[in-house]
Amino acid sequence: MAKAKRNKKRVIRKPEQLMNLSNGFSGINKIVFDQIDKKRKELRSEIEHTYEMSKAFIPLDIRNYVENGVTLEKxxxxxxxxxxxxxxxITIGAYEFQDLAIALNLSHIDVLVWNVESTIYLEKEDEYEHVTASVPFNRTLPAMTHVEFLGGKRDCKIELGHGLKKVGWAGFNEEVLKELKSHKQFDDDFGIDHIEAVIRADVKFINTAAYEEFLRVQDWVNQGREVAEHELRALWIREQEATLKAFSHGLEDVA
Known part of the structure; x- marks a missing residue:
């Protein structure tokens, strides 16, 4: 004997009833959403802080590493x-994955203050003697971009110490050479053997996405060089593919 079907009475609910029902029914989802919201607030709070980052390097070693890396990845x-x-x-591995190298190369940060501590090592050798010397080069620079730090910024004011100031920054390499030329006691027979530099910077992350990516990269680095190189290589490829796709869409739009 077939059972009779009962027609269900349509229930019309008010907005507040729907809200209460949803909250009761999707309690697990609400917990997840609350956790996500809490994490976002934590990240927003963390990027409000100023951080100190640094990288120590020998410019000649960086150049050699990059040239070799470019050859291998031609x-x-x-x-x-x-x-x-x-x-x-390549560009981050050259600096042994130091935090400032990561953040600068991936455009994660704004630099508020640059502190440069470097030493220029010189040598002079002839058939009679081998002479070595060193010249310190230390500067504290105001806020500027990484490109400006390397290539120069005309309108910045720089404290030289002892009440002396200068306007303009010619870029790291140029400033090092200018400092060397200012030491007249070293004649043209002296050549640069190498330069050792440490750059410390007070920085702030530009947004939470940049901060999260920085933390991911640091996690790769903590897993070892092989993992870091693999993941950073893959990240660069993804960015290039995304750029190509966007460019392709742009051409289609124009057409």
């Missing part, structure tokens, strides 16, 4: 002729 780089940067595993 095929990869050739696939993306529009790329504005070299692969990250």
């Amino acid at each position: 095929e990869l780089i050739g696939q993306y002729p529009r790329a504005k940067t070299l692969p990250y595993h």
